[in-house]
Amino acid sequence: MFFVSCATHAPMSEMVMYTPKKVISEDKKNEVIKYYSKFSFGVSAQTDFLDYSALREYANKKGHQGPIYDYDGSTITGGLVPIFLFDKNDEFAFSLTTGFLFGVDATIKLYENYYLTGGYTAFGGGQVILQKRVLNTYSKGASVGVFFDYLYQATDGNCSYVCLGPGYDDIFYVHVVGLRGNFLATEAEKNRSFLSLNSKVGYLFETQTPYLSLGVTLGAY
Template sequence: MSKAFLKIFLGLLLSSFLTSCAIHQPMSEMVMFQQKKALSDSTFFSKYSHSIGSFSSDHFLESAVLDYIGYNSQSERKKQYGNPFALTTNLIFLNENHQNLGFSIALAPLIAGTGVDLTYNVFGKYYLTAAGGMGRDFRDFQHQFIFQRRLMDGNPFGLSLGAVWRKNYRYVSITTESVFGSSQDFYSQSFGIRSVFTLSPISEYGSSKLFLHGTGSFNYDITMEAFYPKIGISVGIY
């Protein structure tokens, strides 16, 4: 069994234990740090990479969401909002013959949270990322676009800074004194400032190493007129 096939199999297996409903981490961004330096000072380009586990979460104040949907504290109905999060495993496809393009597939159980993303080197150190995926079911498609500049190349530290625009799916559960409950959902749009950080040890030529990949953004939701942070972290083989 080839190593690439084994990684894909383990990724599929791991995803069956994870759940998600937020936009996944766009791991195709690793193309920004594809060129690796060996201890001998030679350079080479990573091909296939794998994020063993990725976590991404929005952090809204519950009051901001409940105010937007018209929550009435005197009502018999109780409304609850939990900040959405995503737990996925990601297959990352890089190509040394096409160093300006990266593609990633995020896998989660029962399709919910599964998505794809693409990162393209527009010019110089500037990159454009498009990512989309499912929310709670097939109807709840959400997406984001990121434009950023690479500041550090990832040997061993990688850093980028840019802007992001998102269309998010929000879900609020509603419970009453009766046995049956209901829900309320809607879409919101936001924009913000976003940064990517990576850490990967410098290795011998051709050897794979673990990497740490973190993201953070500060955003303004246009729909709900509220600010919120979003964070993400991933660990994988690069």
């Protein structure tokens, strides 16, 4: 059975958790100021690792049929990521992922250091993240939380190489819950570049198997 799927994208609207950042002023030498970014931009990649032998077994039991194909056990999505933030605001942001696939997400501040993120990835699925910011310094930021994902899967009966959109034999979703962490590193100076890393470890209900996801984004804010 040939599965067609992609990972959920990295939800970069969560950059709002680390707003404002403290940077070195460009006008006055060595003066530290609070900097609110109105727009950020990055390049991201996200990879999910799944037990596809267990997925094939589950799909067969549920009547989802397609030609047998040995999958490599991981999926990937990513692309260019514009991130929309707002001046003097640390409560809301949204971002888009454009590239091989399309994704959209938004993050809102719930209370003090607690944030809620929701996102959808075309041919990838959806995600909800509840997290707490545990670190926010000049050059670093971090959060920990819980997540719930539903992941897109499809059996492919007619595609010779890659198909997107209609044409799949069957489409179904699987569901994952688990723990998630995010780490942000910045220059904290005139160079406003950043590196964002995220990881998810969870449990896939339908196949009763572990789930792992890793992501990285490089950009400037």
